[in-house]
Amino acid sequence: MPTLKTLAAALLLLATRPAAAQARHEYLLDTDWKFAKGEIPDAANPTFQDAKWQTVSVPHDWAIAGPFDGNNDLQAVKIEQNNEAKASLKAGRTGGLPFIGTGWYRRRLAVPQFGPGQRAVLLFDGAMSNAHVFVNGKEVGYWPYGYNSFSFDITSFLSPDGNNTLAVRLQNQPEASRWYPGAGLYRNVHLVVTDDVHIPVWGTYVTTPEITAGLAKVRLKTKVETPNGAFQPLRLQTEIRDAAGQVVATTSTALAATDGLEFEQNLVVPQPKLWAPETPVLYTASSKLYAGDALKDAYTTRFGIRSFKFEANKGFSLNGQVRKFKGVCNHHDLGPLGAAVNTAALRRQLTLLKNMGCDAIRTSHNMPAPELVSLCDEMGFMLMVEAFDEWKTPKVKNGYSQYFDEWSERDIVNMVHRDRNHPSVIMWSIGNEVPDQSTPGGNKIAKRLQDICHREDPTRLVMAGMDRFDDDLKNNFASVLDVPGFNYKPHRYPEAYGKLPQGFLFGSETASTVSSRGVYKFPAVKAKDKKYADQQSSSYDLEACNWSQTPDEEFVAQDDLPYVMGEFVWTGFDYLGEPTPYDEQWPSHSSLFGMMDLATMPKDRFYLYRARWNTTAATLHLLPHWTWPGREGQPTPVFCYTSYPSAELFVNGKSQGRQTKGPSDQPQTRYRLMWNDVKYAPGTLKVVAYDAQGKAAATEEVHTAGKPHHIKLVADHTSLAADGQDLAYVTARVEDARGNLCPDATNELKFAVSGAGTFRAVGNGDPTSLESFQKPQMKAFSGQVMAIVQASNKAGALRLKATGTGLKSGEIELKTSTAAQ
Numbered sequence: 130m131p132t133l134k135t136l137a138a139a140l141l142l143l144a145t146r147p148a149a150a151q152a153r154h155e156y157l158l159d160t161d162w163k164f165a166k167g168e169i170p171d172a173a174n175p176t177f178q179d180a181k182w183q184t185v186s187v188p189h190d191w192a193i194a195g196p197f198d199g200n201n202d203l204q205a206v207k208i209e210q211n212n213e214a215k216a217s218l219k220a221g222r223t224g225g226l227p228f229i230g231t232g233w234y235r236r237r238l239a240v241p242q243f244g245p246g247q248r249a250v251l252l253f254d255g256a257m258s259n260a261h262v263f264v265n266g267k268e269v270g271y272w273p274y275g276y277n278s279f280s281f282d283i284t285s286f287l288s289p290d291g292n293n294t295l296a297v298r299l300q301n302q303p304e305a306s307r308w309y310p311g312a313g314l315y316r317n318v319h320l321v322v323t324d325d326v327h328i329p330v331w332g333t334y335v336t337t338p339e340i341t342a343g344l345a346k347v348r349l350k351t352k353v354e355t356p357n358g359a360f361q362p363l364r365l366q367t368e369i370r371d372a373a374g375q376v377v378a379t380t381s382t383a384l385a386a387t388d389g390l391e392f393e394q395n396l397v398v399p400q401p402k403l404w405a406p407e408t409p410v411l412y413t414a415s416s417k418l419y420a421g422d423a424l425k426d427a428y429t430t431r432f433g434i435r436s437f438k439f440e441a442n443k444g445f446s447l448n449g450q451v452r453k454f455k456g457v458c459n460h461h462d463l464g465p466l467g468a469a470v471n472t473a474a475l476r477r478q479l480t481l482l483k484n485m486g487c488d489a490i491r492t493s494h495n496m497p498a499p500e501l502v503s504l505c506d507e508m509g510f511m512l513m514v515e516a517f518d519e520w521k522t523p524k525v526k527n528g529y530s531q532y533f534d535e536w537s538e539r540d541i542v543n544m545v546h547r548d549r550n551h552p553s554v555i556m557w558s559i560g561n562e563v564p565d566q567s568t569p570g571g572n573k574i575a576k577r578l579q580d581i582c583h584r585e586d587p588t589r590l591v592m593a594g595m596d597r598f599d600d601d602l603k604n605n606f607a608s609v610l611d612v613p614g615f616n617y618k619p620h621r622y623p624e625a626y627g628k629l630p631q632g633f634l635f636g637s638e639t640a641s642t643v644s645s646r647g648v649y650k651f652p653a654v655k656a657k658d659k660k661y662a663d664q665q666s667s668s669y670d671l672e673a674c675n676w677s678q679t680p681d682e683e684f685v686a687q688d689d690l691p692y693v694m695g696e697f698v699w700t701g702f703d704y705l706g707e708p709t710p711y712d713e714q715w716p717s718h719s720s721l722f723g724m725m726d727l728a729t730m731p732k733d734r735f736y737l738y739r740a741r742w743n744t745t746a747a748t749l750h751l752l753p754h755w756t757w758p759g760r761e762g763q764p765t766p767v768f769c770y771t772s773y774p775s776a777e778l779f780v781n782g783k784s785q786g787r788q789t790k791g792p793s794d795q796p797q798t799r800y801r802l803m804w805n806d807v808k809y810a811p812g813t814l815k816v817v818a819y820d821a822q823g824k825a826a827a828t829e830e831v832h833t834a835g836k837p838h839h840i841k842l843v844a845d846h847t848s849l850a851a852d853g854q855d856l857a858y859v860t861a862r863v864e865d866a867r868g869n870l871c872p873d874a875t876n877e878l879k880f881a882v883s884g885a886g887t888f889r890a891v892g893n894g895d896p897t898s899l900e901s902f903q904k905p906q907m908k909a910f911s912g913q914v915m916a917i918v919q920a921s922n923k924a925g926a927l928r929l930k931a932t933g934t935g936l937k938s939g940e941i942e943l944k945t946s947t948a949a950q
Contacts, residue, residue: 152418152426153327154242158295158318159187163235166191172233173263175294179235192228192312193467197899199715201227204304206525210562210596211709212675221718224309224705225899226467228257231300232313238264238293240322248323248354249287252280252330254499255316256299257468263296273532275301275310276461276495277540278547280321280330304526307518308460308720309705311468316498326361327426328418329354331546335414335432336588340448345401345434347378349414351392353426358390363425365392367416371402377412403448404433404552406488409509411552433506433552439590439612441632444694447511453687454511454695455742456489457482457724458638460704461497464727465890465902465917467705470498473856474917477729477845479508482701485724485735486742491637491697494518494561494594496544505553513592513637513697514548515558516541520574522564538581545585554589557582558637561594562616572606579611594637596676602628617641617677619686626692636687636696641677643709643721644668646732646894647872647911649753653766653805655679658710664717664897666710668733668752669768671797674709680737681796688799698738703727708896719896726894728915729858736770741800747818748772749829754872755814756834765809769802773818773826778804781812787819835865837874840931840939842916849886849920849927851945856889859941861914861931874912876933880905882918885925885945889917920945 163182171177199220207216240249251262251269258275261268265288270281287293301312321330332352339346347369355361362384369378378396402410411433418426437447444451463474475498482490489511492501496514505512517537523530541559548554559578565571579591590611598618601607607629614637615625625634643666650659650667657675659666666672673679680698687693703723711717719727724735736750750770757765767785769776775789788802797803811833820826841862849855863874882888882905890902893910900907907914918929927943 152324152424153428154322156241156320156322158236158320161236162187162189162314164189164191164232164313166230166232168231169233172235173268173296173298174266177235182235187234187314187318188316188469188471189313190311190315190467190469191232192226193469194903195226195901197225197716197718198227199225201225202229202303204525206304208712209564210524210676211712217713219712220715221708222308222706222712223306225715225718226309226705228301228310228312229303231298234297234299234314236295238295238320240287240291240293240320243287243291243322246325248282248284248325248327250280250282250321250323250330251295252278252319252321253314253316254278254318254470255496256297257301257311257313257315258305259300259302261298263298265293273536274529274540277543278316278496278499279543302527305528306706307525308707309462309468311462313469315468316470324425326353326355326363326418326420328352328416328428333414333416333428333430333550335430335550337434337436340401340403340434340436343400345398347396347398347414347434349392349394349396349416349430351394351416351428353384353390353392353418355390360384360386360390361420364419365394365416366419367394367396367414369396369398370413370415372410372412398434401434404435405447406509406511409433409507409552411506430550431506432550435552437555439633439694442692444633444692445635452695453693454489454635454697455487456491456511456513456695456697457487457701458491458493458697458699459701460493461495462705464702464705464729465892465915467902470500471854471856472500472504473854475501475504476508477856477858478702479504479510480845481725481729481731482510483508484743485739486744487701487738488742489513489555489695489697490701491515491558493638493700499547502548502551502553506551510553511555512551512553513556513558514544514554515561515594516544516578517560517563520560520563520565520571522568524564537578541578541581542585545582549586549589556612557586557589557591558614559591559593561638562596563593566595566597566604566606567600572604572609575606575609579609592637596638598625614638619678619683622686622690622693626690633692633694635694636683638699639678639683639696640680641674641699641709641722642670642679642734643672643674644670644732644734645721645896645911646726646730647754647913651763651765660710664708664711664714666721669766670734670737679797680734681800684741684800685796698724701725702729703894703896711896716897716899721896727896728892728894730860730894730913730915733768733770737801740770740772743772747827749776749816749818749827751814751816751829751831754834754870755809755811755831756872757809760809761811762808764805765807766803766805767807767814768804769816769818771802771818774821776802776816776818778807779813779815779817780807780810832867832869834869834871835867837863837871837876837936838866839864839937840878840933841868842929842931842939842941844941844943847943849943849945851885851920851922851924851947853920853922855920855945857918857920857927857943859916859918859929861909861916861939863909863912863933863936871912874909876936877906877908878914878931878933880916881930881932882927883930884928885921885923886918886927886943887921889919891916918943
């Protein structure tokens with residue numbers, strides 16, 4: 130049985146979640162699972178002996194432990210989206226991890242408080258993939274799409290004596306993905322027990338049809354289910370509470386026989402506080418369902434009050450203020466943690482994005498974990514929730530196209546119902562770069578999917594990420610969509626604006642610039658698909674894919690064209706799989722697109738975007754590092770990413786001149802300060818930044834490093850919740866005796882955790898590293914390693930020690946406490 134703490138955590142994670150009431154009980158099925166990989170006959174049978182199976186906790190990704198192998202999901206394919214002319218072998222396209230095949234999960238299923246007149250439902254936040262769910266040996270349901278949430282009523286399958294067995298069979302096919310999908314019960318599983326008169330899963334729908342400074346009208350529709358769907362004279366009592374827990378509106382409504390088992394309630398919130406990325410204020414609607422005086426159910430729906438518009442020639446506005454999306458695209462994996470969802474890891478990502486000034490996320494190219502959506506509500510991010518990477522025409526041999534005709538409507542309905550109460554969700558996306566853009570009737574498919582979204586949620590507009598510009602216009606594909614989103618087409622925005630009826634558009638996927646953290650190549654010149662023997666890309670941020678651009682070309686279009694509503698950069702973080710431009714070269718097996726690497730360490734490009742997006746804090750960042758033995762006297766360009774308009778560079782006290790950002794034939798000069806002819810000399814780089822009035826405002830220095838001397842540990846936070854789930858990300862830096870990062874250090878570092886916590890994972894951001902994420906040791910990449918530690922269930926001190934041959938060890942102490950929860 131889960132603990133009370135575990136149950137409480139489950140309730141907090143759901144945006145639409147049950148309130149504490151005797152009539153409803155929810156349990157997080159996170160512990161005591163048995164797991165085995167492979168096809169196992171009779172594994173669903175309650176009498177099957179699973180004692181020798183592995184005991185795991187859910188969320189669980191069975192493949193992240195590896196080992197890496199270039200033969201895992203080896204694909205011979207021509208990638209049309211990458212403009213490839215012929216097929217070739219892609220070794221690391223899906224990450225090189227062993228996620229192909231069948232896996233089984235089993236556990237005892239106790240159903241407390243269950244008896245006559247009760248219903249029991251299993252809710253899966255996601256299961257990768259082709260989930261067959263069995264209770265007591267009988268199949269209760271099937272759901273193929275691994276990214277979607279789904280539920281099954283298991284009431285009729287439960288044993289009267291309370292002795293129940295739950296089994297789940299999952300299967301990942303080869304050539305079913307273009308990136309690492311993960312494997313297993315990688316998202317949470319819930320058991321919901323209610324009265325047979327109850328509010329079903331995702332049974333509420335909140336809208337705010339009218340908002341002024343003085344009031345907000347709130348419309349709440351609540352579905353109820355009864356035995357055999359028969360009408361009952363029910364009553365729904367609802368109160369709305371503000372962020373401080375104060376009741377601000379109440380109503381009580383009787384269900385009429387003509388209501389179709391759905392309540393509609395209209396409430397008024399006075400002086401509403403509006404949700405926005407800068408002010409993510411949340412309200413809750415708490416509803417109690419009565420039959421006479423008997424409480425049948427209680428349900429709490431969290432929501433926000435905000436308005437938004439898409440207007441021709443004006444673009445997007447939130448709460449009456451025009452703004453442009455400062456967004457990123459993110460895949461779902463959490464780097465060294467794999468696909469298994471973890472709220473603390475997601476919070477780490479969002480905290481970094483918030484610091485960069487990002488205000489929007491595209492959930493490429495699938496439905497996200499519900500924990501991410503809830504965190505975006507709380508932390509202030511606008512979301513584009515995306516459904517599919519494939520429609521009818523396949524991109525990969527065994528992709529979603531095999532399910533599309535039968536499952537696409539059900540998948541969209543679940544996506545919309547689950548997430549439509551979230552204030553963070555601004556748009557629905559029905560697809561990404563689908564080849565159906567070029568097929569006869571592709572626009573009709575788009576219209577059908579868009580109509581489903583409108584039917585289930587009339588309040589939001591719908592888009593698709595388009596990459597086939599000429600076909601999109603010729604085939605009336607782009608004109609059908611509510612919102613035209615173009616991938617990598619800044620040079621064609623004016624043409625699209627002139628030919629399409631909407632009067633606005635945006636960059637739904639932009640840049641695809643590649644870089645490796647701390648790696649610099651010479652000469653520093655713009656290049657497409659540039660490759661090097663070490664399978665890295667230069668962090669001068671001048672290298673992009675053949676279909677894309679450097680960030681600056683997109684910046685120009687965003688700044689110069691008012692009808693362009695912003696961008697979603699590919700990507701916020703590196704992810705497992707798609708190691709472009711090294712798709713055909715093992716051991717490269719993770720992407721190089723991120724502003725942050727696979728271990729969540731910022732690259733230089735993080736600061737290029739921060740200088741542009743973060744308007745509340747100044748940015749001043751120098752690159753490259755200044756440790757180049759053997760380059761003495763050679764040209765070594767120095768770039769400065771800064772929010773200040775100008776700066777002066779010094780090498781060992783000698784001025785290299787003052788640079789000012791401004792328009793020119795080269796987009797880079799509008800957004801970067803660049804000294805291309807600096808001759809390398811060991812010592813000190815110093816930059817002095819000047820504000821708009823020409824006054825010196827900030828300085829930054831980079832020093833030539835000496836020999837590796839010691840390990841310095843730096844934690845992203847030092848106080849953790851003693852909940853068995855919270856994480857700290859601790860950067861291990863190899864430094865010289867003076868505290869300078871040694872940028873070429875590759876020492877193997879070993880980690881040991883003691884006290885109130887455990888080692889969880891390790892990463893270094895190297896897209897070619899085949900070292901296990903699960904072992905407490907890894908070689909430094911560009912001088913750094915990221916160790917991830919996890920709090921225990923007990924309050925106390927968590928100590929991490931890092932050692933390396935020839936280095937003075939590093940130690941850090943973190944506190945875990947119940948107060949942190």
